[in-house]
Amino acid sequence: MLFAVLLPFIASIFIPFLARMKNRIHTGIFVTLIPLIVFLYFIQFIGTGFQPVTRSYTWIPSLNMNMNFYLDGLSLLFVLLISGIGTLVAFYSIYYLHKSEQLGNFYVYFLIFMGSMLGVVLSDNVFVLYSFWEFTSLSSFLLIGYWNHRRGSRYGSLKSLLITVFGGLSMLGSLVFMSVITNTTSIQQMIAQKSIILNHEFFPLILGLLLLGAFTKSAQFPFHIWLPDAMEAPTPVSAYLHSATMVKAGIYLVARYIPIFAESEWFFVVVSGFGIITLMWASYMAVRQTDLKGILAFSTISQLGMIMAMLGFGTKAAIFGAVFHILNHATFKGSLFMVAGIVDHETGSRDIRKLGGLMTFMPITATLAVLATFSMAGFPLPFLNGFYSKEMFFGATLEFEATSNALAAYLQQVLPYLAVFGSIFTFVYSMYFFFGTFRGKANVSELPKKPHEAPIGMLISPAILVLGVIVIGLFPELINKPFISHAAASIYGGDVDKHIYFWHGINLPLIMSMAVLAFGTILVLTRTKWEPIYRFIPGPLSMNKVYDGLVKRAETYSEKITKGYMNGSLGRYFRLILSAILIVTFGFMISTGGFTFSMENTAEFTAIELLVAIMMVVAAAGTIVANNRVAAIIILGVVGYGLSILFVIYRAPDLALTQLIVETVTVALFLMTFNHLPKLEVRQQPWSTKALNLIISLGFGTLMTLVAISSHSSKWFESISTYFIENSYKLGGGDNIVNVILVDMRGLDTLFEITVLGIAALGIFGMIKLRKNKKGDV
Known part of the structure; x- marks a missing residue:
């Protein structure tokens, strides 16, 4: 079952390569086979003796997020619609879309959407369902905006994304509520505990948020306004997304949770009323x-x-x-969309x-x-x-x-x-x-x-x-x-x-x-x-005007807010960033009792360490009063090199070497860009700004000191260092614990770090190879 869900995603990886052959053979021919395979696989489950089928695959067990799939009569109906009509739409698109179109893009989006819909209707884990749910919104956004040179396509795709993602986030809130109060992420286990949900004080909120997600996805009034604008998409998209699949996702969600909510009279009032x-x-x-x-x-x-x-x-x-x-509806509406496309x-x-x-x-x-x-x-x-x-x-x-x-x-x-x-x-x-x-x-x-x-x-x-x-x-x-x-x-x-x-x-x-x-x-x-x-009815009234007004106001107010603090002053940016970190972190630590102070298991310090620390403080203060750019760069380097000395004293040669390299590269980069650095000028600032800078600096420095001490003093769980000491040689075969951690225990981190350095090196090499011609052009 996992293979059936992942098949469209896997196939989408190869579509860009197959699309290069579109002048000889239409890409849609390859794509048609994917939903056909899925359809033929699932059609075997039709029969009077069909019983629910479950499959579970480990994903993130620590968060109770696993690929749990549940196939019953409801999900089978949707799976066959998704794959069956998907096959017909893919075949139809071969004749509708010309080879001159960007077929690679279209079919990649198409397959991602198909796989996402399969994941939605088969997932039993609510958070996996939500992940696929948002993938359908994203992929439909790309499909609706496929002809992005058209203003209507861009408008329709953005409208569908904003409305359906808004509903999706609301649905996520409901799923989180139900997961917390039932202590499970399984939909079937939630159904088994429906009395807990129905009797909970937050039940109205749970029901409302879930239905908000369903209504936005299935274009229920007043959230229906995105669907007509989505008709800017190519007709195969309309025939697939907006008659048989995406708009039915909200229907599926309501149907899946009926065993829980049907006993509530408000479920009938809201769902049937809006319907x-x-x-x-x-x-x-x-x-x-x-x-x-x-x-x-x-x-x-x-x-x-x-x-x-x-x-x-x-x-x-x-x-x-x-x-x-x-x-x-899927049969007659899918055919009518195709008829409209033919016309x-x-x-x-x-x-x-x-x-x-x-x-x-x-x-x-x-x-x-x-x-x-x-x-x-x-x-x-x-x-x-x-x-x-x-x-x-x-x-x-x-x-x-x-x-x-x-x-x-x-x-x-x-x-x-x-x-x-x-x-x-x-x-x-x-x-x-x-x-x-x-x-x-x-x-x-x-x-x-x-x-x-x-x-x-x-x-x-x-x-x-x-x-x-x-x-x-x-x-x-x-x-x-x-x-x-x-x-x-x-x-x-x-x-x-x-x-x-x-x-x-x-x-x-x-x-x-x-x-x-x-x-x-x-x-x-x-x-x-x-x-x-x-x-007269509706006359000038329109929900589209409400939507356009809300979007325009949001853009206007956000622009005003952004211009209020984005004035080009680096000083202001640093003050805002550091103040936000200071207030939020300090408030959180105080409210949760996070600040602790303990001198246990701390190393003794000697005069040489105190001397190095004083040197670093003096150098840090010196950067403030330095009136020469070269002097400021060198003094700043003293702070970094002083930290390297402390690492050596505390017998951390690997960290010391890393710090030395970073500091050397930083100083070198400063000197390389020396001619482009602004000149040091004494700017007259009001005392209020100077006082604010002093308060933020002292507050942020104090905060970092307290966080560092508290992180060492707080022992919420057993240190992992014992595990590394006991297993580094046995599992990694190395005497150097740090090297084993970097290469084996955290090999992926190291791999990505090397990748970043490799990309940076290629970028530097490319810049070195650039030369200006005689006219001065690059």
């Missing part, structure tokens, strides 16, 4: 969009709100419907105002679009999977039991009406997308390219997803028992024995569907009549 608001608002706003991917972006937000609302119900029927719709690729435009009548020019693409669109609309046809999960959504709003919480009880009563409202506009934007693009009069003259059908290779991936729409619609039980039921059971915490079939008789969910169909059709036919309402 239903997101469904209504996004479906309403989707009809306002003119960009095909913009319509699909708000469509995705509305569908995520629908799934989130069902998870908030926490009932068996609702959880089953949510899991089923996660799969259904853009073959016509040069995604503006629905310029499109129309494309069915004549692109009959295969139109056929795929009509099937996926009507499935998204929940049209009552037995071969469209979207209708099944939409019916389950309606049924879940009716079956939810009222609670003693007044707000929860009221929400339960209005949910069916709000669900119908959101679904009506879902129907409207679905029809708007298809008929506005493929039906009506063709506006060929307004398009940058003459429309034509896409190459067969570009049609394969969306065709496979649409085939999934049909197969799931015709044979839902084929995937129910071995797949969907297991995923729902892993969330619900018990057996979920549900049957999926088309006809349930004339019942209330069917009546709700008919109402959606009737009112939706009326709104579609009269859209030009009521469309001016958008000038």
